[in-house]
Amino acid sequence: MKVAAPIGQFEQVVLTAILALAENAYGVTIHAEIGRLIAPKAVSLGAVYATLDRLEDKKLIESWLSDPTPERGGRSKRHYRLQSAGERSLRESVVTSRRVCDTVEGVLGGLAGAAGRRWNPVR
Amino acid sequence: MTYSPPRWLDRLAAFLLPPASAEHTLGDLSEASRSNADYLRQLASVLPHVIWSQVRRRATIAGTIFNAVLSLIALLVALGVSKGAFFATPAPWRLAVPWACWVAAGALALAYGDPRRPTHWSRPMFFGWVVATLASAAMLDVPVLRVAGGLAASYLLTLALTMPWLTAVPLAPLSSDTLADHARLFQRSIWWRNARESAVGLVVIGVNLNDFWSATDPLARAGHGLLVAGVLFIMAFLHFRANSRPVPTDLDPLGLLAFHQRELARQRDILRAVPYWYLFPFVPGMVVNAISEWDTTGGNVFGGLVVVLVLFVLVWRLNVAGANWLERKVGEVELLRR
Numbered sequence: 001m002k003v004a005a006p007i008g009q010f011e012q013v014v015l016t017a018i019l020a021l022a023e024n025a026y027g028v029t030i031h032a033e034i035g036r037l038i039a040p041k042a043v044s045l046g047a048v049y050a051t052l053d054r055l056e057d058k059k060l061i062e063s064w065l066s067d068p069t070p071e072r073g074g075r076s077k078r079h080y081r082l083q084s085a086g087e088r089s090l091r092e093s094v095v096t097s098r099r100v101c102d103t104v105e106g107v108l109g110g111l112a113g114a115a116g117r118r119w120n121p122v123r
Numbered sequence: 124m125t126y127s128p129p130r131w132l133d134r135l136a137a138f139l140l141p142p143a144s145a146e147h148t149l150g151d152l153s154e155a156s157r158s159n160a161d162y163l164r165q166l167a168s169v170l171p172h173v174i175w176s177q178v179r180r181r182a183t184i185a186g187t188i189f190n191a192v193l194s195l196i197a198l199l200v201a202l203g204v205s206k207g208a209f210f211a212t213p214a215p216w217r218l219a220v221p222w223a224c225w226v227a228a229g230a231l232a233l234a235y236g237d238p239r240r241p242t243h244w245s246r247p248m249f250f251g252w253v254v255a256t257l258a259s260a261a262m263l264d265v266p267v268l269r270v271a272g273g274l275a276a277s278y279l280l281t282l283a284l285t286m287p288w289l290t291a292v293p294l295a296p297l298s299s300d301t302l303a304d305h306a307r308l309f310q311r312s313i314w315w316r317n318a319r320e321s322a323v324g325l326v327v328i329g330v331n332l333n334d335f336w337s338a339t340d341p342l343a344r345a346g347h348g349l350l351v352a353g354v355l356f357i358m359a360f361l362h363f364r365a366n367s368r369p370v371p372t373d374l375d376p377l378g379l380l381a382f383h384q385r386e387l388a389r390q391r392d393i394l395r396a397v398p399y400w401y402l403f404p405f406v407p408g409m410v411v412n413a414i415s416e417w418d419t420t421g422g423n424v425f426g427g428l429v430v431v432l433v434l435f436v437l438v439w440r441l442n443v444a445g446a447n448w449l450e451r452k453v454g455e456v457e458l459l460r461r
Binding site: 026027028031044045046047049050053057065069071072073075076077078 | 125127128133146147148149150151152153154155165167168169170171172173175176179
């Protein structure tokens with residue numbers, strides 16, 4: 001079995017955003033989805049670009065240019081999707097996050113209530 | 124109502140962004156912004172990452188480090204580091220600014236090149252930074268003509284070293300149709316490697332012969348003599364064992380495939396053996412030289428040996444990486460053969 005490449009917390013968020021957006025994952029929508037995932041924190045478009053670039057270098061995601069669209073002044077979009085290695089890395093990092101979350105909840109308690117959900121890996 | 128940037132702002136962004144990233148980044152900026160100020164703020168946040176991304180992809184980190192090291196050596200030689208003419212003054216750090224401008228010139232010229240051609244470089248970007256290099260040298264009171272001479276030598280040497288890639292027509296992926304082109308390009312790059320190594324070898328021989336005749340200490344003479352012998356051995360090895368071979372024109376596709384695969388494997392094994400035929404021949408001469416200079420410059424000799432050791436490890440690792448790359452190429456040919 002192949003070993004998944006280790007990823008950082010922000011990389012996990014970016015991969016999650018791409019996974020959630022499916023066919024509609026490109027710079028602006030990924031940025032917006034990340035904003036939703038990490039709210040109330042904010043992140044710049046530049047930081048998202050840098051992470052997308054790094055993930056592509058690690059061969060965890062792949063990208064391609066779409067046809068030009070009229071609503072963006074006739075500019076193309078660079079779409080992203082997860083590669084199988086990216087899916088493996090995301091799964092593995094989520095398992096680790098879940099363990100961390102359960103441990104913190106077990107000791108401190110009330111984390112789920114504070115987060116407003118049962119489990120939120122990015123907080 | 125959706126925001127649309129004014130033409131001047133769109134043109135400014137298009138001018139600042141590397142062409143390879145401009146298309147989708149301009150679209151993203153236009154879609155993500157709500158006002159001109161917001162557009163400029165987003166552009167400022169995106170620009171460094173986009174430029175850095177293209178520097179990494181097109182100029183590469185290794186290429187930029189190579190340019191930095193080569194140009195630094197050229198500048199030090201041009202400014203007479205051995206005689207201390209420039210470095211006797213209390214501010215050698217002034218050289219850092221023109222040197223940094225020059226390194227930026229190389230990296231950014233490639234980053235802003237035509238995205239359809241991997242080795243294309245932007246001439247306006249390059250010459251703009253060259254002007255900045257010379258202007259900064261003039262402002263910091265660094266001898267401009269010497270800087271220009273050193274950098275010109277560095278530029279010409281870089282051209283010579285990268286000639287097979289700069290002049291190569293981009294090849295389609297390896298297939299039975301492109302096999303002959305791939306084989307010829309590979310042999311041409313081997314020929315250029317041997318040519319530049321031999322040229323550098325001749326310079327090293329010239330310097331050491333000069334030191335050999337001018338040295339009075341027999342031990343120092345022996346050291347320089349051994350270095351000359353070591354370089355001659357390396358040049359002979361390159362010529363007789365690591366040489367390029369013409370691609371036969373009378374072979375059928377399977378024969379050509381076998382030839383190319385054999386050649387890739389031969390050069391791979393040669394790179395793996397670099398410590399024995401490329402690094403070790405220098406050792407006897409360097410050790411004898413170090414012993415002969417120990418009494419007069421003790422600590423400096425030790426420091427020099429540490430630097431040489433680091434360089435040796437670097438050369439060895441680079442060649443291991445090259446051998447691994449060739450191993451992958453052998454695998455690709457094997458796949459095609461099957």
